[in-house]
Amino acid sequence: MNTQSGLCLVSGAPRAEERPVTVDSGPGPRVVEENRVLREVVGLYTQLSGLATQDSDLRSVVALIADRLGVGAMVIDDERDVLASAGPSPQAVEDVHHHLRQLDLGKVLAASARARRAITLPGVDNDVALVVAPIVMGEEIPAYLLTGRPSGGGAVEDLGLLATEHAAMICGIVLGRHRLVASVVGNARLDLVEALLLARDRTEFELHNWARHLGIDDRRPHVVMTVALEPPPGGSAAGLARLGAYVERLLTARLSDATVARRDTSVVAIVAVGDDERAAVDEVTAVGRLCRASSGARYPGSGVNVGVGGVCRGLSDFARSYAEARLAVETTIRMTRLGGVVAFRDLGIQRLLSRVADVDDLRAFAADVLGELIAHERNNSTDYLSTLSVYFQENDSPKRTAKIMYLHPNTVTYRIRRVEEITGLSLSSYRDRLTVQVALEIINGLGDEL
Known part of the structure; x- marks a missing residue:
């Protein structure tokens, strides 16, 4: 050990001027990519939030998210009707449609609604992956935003998820505003219509x-x-x-x-x-x-x-x-x-007949007039009521009635005679005929409710 000059040097240790110098080479590729994605997210959030303050529609929101992510995007309502769609190409939108057709969409939307946040669905058999985000309006979820998932993995895919979720929130604001305006306009129109009609x-x-x-x-x-x-x-x-x-x-x-x-x-x-x-x-x-x-x-x-x-x-x-x-x-x-x-x-x-307050009165009238004929039909499977109806419509013509019902005219004549025998009424009597016609109108109107 050399103790000259009061220094204690460890044998073999490099001198200060001989130590290696570490050079700062800057952030790695991953950090650079994450910073770029972060800037993209901030920029996209700013643009989407701007749409919320303007008189924008769903189409504008969907077009922006599709353009910035370079994917197909669409909004569907809770009955699965497409409200708006956009993409960098028709194929990009069709890719989203195609994936939807392969899914049990009801379960997917229900899962997204329960989570009340965006979920990611991986692609199957070369289908594009999807991000599904519920569009929330208070306690209601009237629609969903679906976007194709950007390729690239990692931070790029996170961008798609975050952007879709934020865009869904903006869609909720747009839908809520439009619903409010539509409600006000609809109420005003209804008031005017009722004023005219009443x-x-x-x-x-x-x-x-x-x-x-x-x-x-x-x-x-x-x-x-x-x-x-x-x-x-x-x-x-x-x-x-x-x-x-x-x-x-x-x-x-x-x-x-x-x-x-x-x-x-x-x-x-x-x-x-x-x-x-x-x-x-x-x-x-x-x-x-x-x-x-x-x-x-x-x-x-x-x-x-x-x-x-x-x-x-x-x-x-x-x-x-x-x-x-x-x-x-x-x-x-x-x-x-x-x-x-x-x-x-x-x-x-x-x-x-519609002016009769109690429909039971109509049923009782029809049963009094044609009740025995109805019972006979049910017990014997005859077709007297329909024959009688056509017979009246054809102005008592057995020939025309037979042609319509594919019968022989003699069969029609026989059935009409049996109707008179069963009901005890005469169709050649003006009063009886009118009574039967009114009863028949009730039966034809009420159907099986008689």
């Missing part, structure tokens, strides 16, 4: 102003349609609202010159039509049948009944047409064999 002792000037605010041209003839809504058994208020919204959208799309307004349990349409009154009512009634069929297929077990009023030639006629449409829909609800869709002009004697 107006009593109003001046033409007032009616004209209300119609003008609704965009109704009072120089054209119109028809009023009303749709009564019933949810499936055990259905919720939310289910009834979805049914109403679907009917409202369908009528708006199918009736181009119509003003449509929705209540809690009904939808009303004021439809501009042509000058041919019969053709006008036929066309609106046909849309009513389409509405009933489509709603039944979309919401099995739901009740959609449609009534169509007469043609209005002036604003003061709207209340009359609306009252006719309501009577028609009430009648078809009571008289189930009318098919759920009926125009007021086609009700015939059902217009009077």
Whole structure:
């Protein structure tokens, strides 16, 4: 040991000037990538938040997230209808669609809803991976945002997850704002529509102003349609609202010159039509049948009944047409064999029968007149009631009745005679014939409820 100069040097230790110098080479590739992704996240968050403060729609949000991530993106509602979609290419959007078709989507959406946050689904058989984020509005989840998952792994995939989750939050803000505006506009439109349809002792000037605010041209003839809504058994208020919204959208799309307004349990349409009154009512009634069929297929077990009023030639006629449409829909609800869709002009004697407050009185009348014939049919499997119905429709012609029912005219004559024998009534008597016809109308309306 050398103790000169008071220094104690350990043998073999390098001198200070001989020690190796460590050079700082800067952050590694992973850190650089994470910093880049962080900047991307901050920038994207800023842009998305900007959309929330503007009058933006879902399409704008979806287009931004698709463009920045370079993936397909779409928003679907809780009934799996696509509300908006975008992507760098049509194929990118189709990739998301294709993956959805391979999934048990109900379970996926339920899992995302329970977590109330974004979840990632790996790709299968070359399918693009997906990120599914619930769009939350208070306690409700009305829709979901789905994006293709960016390739690259690690931080890049984290970017896709974080960005999708934040975009879903912005979508919730946009949907909430649009729902509020739609509610205000819808309530205002409903108030004006009800003012037109329920107006009593109003001046033409007032009616004209209300119609003008609704965009109704009072120089054209119109028809009023009303749709009564019933949810499936055990259905919720939310289910009834979805049914109403679907009917409202369908009528708006199918009736181009119509003003449509929705209540809690009904939808009303004021439809501009042509000058041919019969053709006008036929066309609106046909849309009513389409509405009933489509709603039944979309919401099995739901009740959609449609009534169509007469043609209005002036604003003061709207209340009359609306009252006719309501009577028609009430009648078809009571008289189930009318098919759920009926125009007021086609009700015939059902217009009077529908005024009977207690439907049991109608059943009792029909049973008194044709009860023995009904019992005979059930016990002997005869076809007298339908023969009688066609016979009346064909103005008592055995030949025409036989042609329609693929029978021999003598068979028709025999059946009519048996009807008279069983009921004790004579169809050649005006009073008896009228009584049987009214009873038959009740049976045809009530069907198996008799």
